Amino acid sequence: MKSIPVSSFKNHFAPQSSVYDRQVAKLAVTQKKILEEQQRKQQIKDEEELRETTFQPRINEVVFDQDFYSRQEYYQKKKEQKIQEMRNQQKKEQEFTFQPRINRTSEYILATRMHQQREPPKPSPNSDFTFQPEIGEFAKQLSFNEETYKRLYNTHGQYAVKAQQQTYESPPAIGNQQLLCERLHNYKAYYNAQHQKPTINFNATPDLILKRKNEQLLLSRRLRMATTTTKAPLAEPEYTFQPELNEVSKHLAINREPIVERLQTAQLEKEAKLQQLRMQKELKEIEECTFKPSINEFQGHQQDFMEKQQRLLDKRRNLEKELELKRIQKEEDEIRYVQEHCEGFKAKPIPDYGIKLFNNDSSQKKKIGEMLENGDGEMARELKRVGGGDLVVGSLAVDSVDKFVKRIREAKFMK
Incomplete structure (x- = not known):
């Protein structure tokens, strides 16, 4: 059996293009098929x-195939359905x-509880300070994470050891003195840069x-300055405005109360009005209060109360019987x-079936109406018109007779 070389196998199944190009081509073919299917x-x-x-x-033949009433049935059903939904609602x-x-008390408790449960507002950064200094290269080199006094103490010890070594080696020369002055000057500049460095958005306590x-x-200094220094005499200001009161103003000023008394009376009146408004508000709240507790009376008072209620x-x-x-x-x-006057108004008399139509309550009238509805055809025909032309069906017989009596009463009044 002849074997297939591996190199030819790999070349046959190797992709000719990238994955993205193949997917784009496949998507284009799919969209083209979908578009052709929709067009077809x-x-x-x-x-x-x-x-x-x-x-x-x-148009006319299709529209007028049905009569008007049959076409309105659909809309009538929709109307009844809408009315039924409104009644149910x-x-x-x-x-x-x-x-x-x-x-009012419950509203206040609810408001305070909600205020306590509310998260406290976060303090906003202080935006009043607009000073934003820039740190130079020298200050960046001098910045340390160590505390200031420890750093100064350590550097002082190091420089002291170095100075002692220099004394043992050779006596100080003029150049060494100059170097020491420059070093002290640098220390001073470094100290000022560290301790007098302004901070941004920092409010010290x-x-x-x-x-x-x-x-x-400061107060004592001001007092000493006031006692030691002699004040120059102030020049008297010249006032040229000299108003004059007329006779009416003078009369009013004489009979008028002092301003303190007037303010006191106004304050008392204001407090009285506020007290009156407060009392009215409390009375209104008491009237609107729905809490009505029942108080248990003593046995003697309860007996008197029951006797009074029985009477x-x-x-x-x-009174109801009367x-x-x-x-x-x-x-x-x-x-x-x-x-007596039924014949004068051309109304048919009420047929007698042994039913008392008057002096009945609503439940008895309902029973009479159900009995009339379930009666035979002859009874329904005789009860078809009662009371001078009113249509009567079943339970409406009693109401029709009542209407007839009302019309008779009105006719009597008009006569």
């Missing part, structure tokens, strides 16, 4: 639309009746004791009047 689909869609077109519109809002109020001593010394209840029940009797008598008189 759009062309098919256009052909189908052109196939269905006849260029002969039938209104019911949900009516369920939440709990509306607590917060008094004031020494209150030293400040007080300086103020006392009030009995009185109220008797009002009910008056209302029944009034309704009977109205029914009697309606029965």
